[in-house]
Amino acid sequence: MAKELWKGNEAIAEAAIKAGCKFFFGYPITPQNEIPEYMAMRMPQIEGAAFVQAESEVAAINMVYGGAGSGARVMTSSSSPGISLKQEGITYIAGAELPCVIVNIVRGGPGLGGIQPAQSDYFQATKGGGHGDYRLLVLAPSSVQEAVDLTQEAFDMADQYRNPVMIMGDGMIGQMMEPVEFTDVPKRNLPEKTWATTGTKGKREHNVINSLFIDPAACEKHNIHLFEKYAEMEKNEVRVEEYNMDGAEIVFVAYGTTARIVKNAIATLGKEGIKAGLIRPITLWPYPSKTVEAAAAKANVKAFLTVEMSMGQMVEDVRLAVNGAKPVHFYGRTGGMVPTPAAIVAEAKKVLGGAK
Amino acid sequence: MAVVFQKTKGLTDKQFHYCPGCTHGIIHRLVAEVLEELGLLDDAIGVAPVGCAVFCYDYFSCDMQEAAHGRAPAVATGIKRVNPKSAVFTYQGDGDLASIGAAEIVHASMRGEKFTTIFVNNAIYGMTGGQMAPTTLVGQKATTAPYGRNEDLAGMPLRVSEMLATIPKAVFVERVSVHDIPNINKAKKAIKKAFEIQMKGLGFTFVEILSTCPTNWGKTPLESLKWLQENMIPYFPLGNFRNVEEVK
Structure with a gap:
């Protein structure tokens, strides 16, 4: 395929669709609006897909929880203040081990901050923005092409580890136009989602998507399991130029x-x-x-x-x-x-x- | 020997954790029986709340997801969009639905999300130990309203069914109670109707069920049933507020 000129936000959205993302739940906030706008245009063209403009970032990330828990490839996007609102959902998603992709097109903060590019959400993204011990895989593209490639791979990473993956761009990556080629990134060998809630069909015990472990010993064991998974990510997924x-x-x-x-x-x-x-x-x-x-x-x-x-x-x-x-x-x-x-x-x- | 009655397949064998006299157990069984009777168990996906019913994912035998406090309608939206043919429901209490999750329930209704919400209203926060809920009656005592709910400071209880009935895509809205056998039977009919309408894809369906909390009301189970009847029903009148099949 020849190179085409794409705006970062729209390229990220198209890359997600190419990776098999069929469900997008979002809420308007600058400078990422082209992502939900593009999804609103594209999703109705795809069989069985859906775009929902949620009532809030809080609702959007919980729609992601429900959709991801049902085994679909699901994405949401936002910018800094909206990502703060999503933190509750993100920790639940990490706790319940659900794969999904979250895009943060970072803008200035704190508070309402500004709408121009920033990188001041690094702590939030990498040190656990929500409560509890958990990690996100955080990918930081430095060109629109890299944003496209990483977004496609992000869905495979999420599925492999049953973990949320964050694409952390900034207002510049989101708004800038650059030549892009949509190439197929290598597909990973992924396990079947036998844990997903799709109805028992009378053929198995019920599946439960959950992050509650009321027995402290069980809760600690769950945390240790998560950290074994994070250790695997540290071993396999580090990327640097x-x-x-x-x-x-x-x-x-x-x-x-x-x-x-x-x-x-x-x-x-x-x-x-x-x-x-x-x-x-x-x-x-x-x-x-x-x-x-x-x-x-x-x-x-x-x-x-x-x-x-x-x-x-x-x-x-x-x-x-x-x-x-x-x-x-x-x-x-x-x-x-x-x-x-x-x-x-x-x-x-x-x-x-x-x-x- | 002929079996004349057995527990619904919609419930697992896990023992309920509910307090003696609490009506959650009755409501669980009604929902489970309806799912079984409509042949929906194999395709049903439920969403558990935060609150007393938090462990209902262990009790319902269908697939379940446990949501963050108040977010069940958003989670159910995600589930139903991915599984449009499944019977999807949320099971939520009054703190979860009418307080922290008020935005989620209103907007799921507004969008006409094709799932069913079972709203258990016992006028108090049970799990956390008896704090004031949005549905606590004026004058009713709670640990955060030790002198009784003061309407000048804490306002009047929220009538959720009446509010949702104003939303065009909330196509079935009914308030029922489980304080005696005739009302339990009516409650089951309403739940069944709600799931039938959901499966026809007509819109959002909602059943509010008045329920007791003997532990946090400081009453015996029998006194609680009587208190519900004498105090809750006058403020939260029973009946159908919306039924799209009857409005032609």
């Missing part, structure tokens, strides 16, 4: 839109004779800690500079991975402000000056 790392004296760590801006800064620094590399986490959870740790052990690496559209959230995971081996610096813009390549270059020079 390493860019220009050979001989780098400064290593940037950045994801999503910010990583692309950092690549511009790296080119500028290169022209000035400064060797800079980039570690770009594609999975925000599980985090590519080993890649960061290995870079910290290299003699040529003098310092790390984490760049985010936040006041500094992912930088905590970088510090944990570096574990004091090298200095870790932070540069961020927030509230919908996007860092410029020039500002990143200046920050890198300041860091290297300080490290010499």
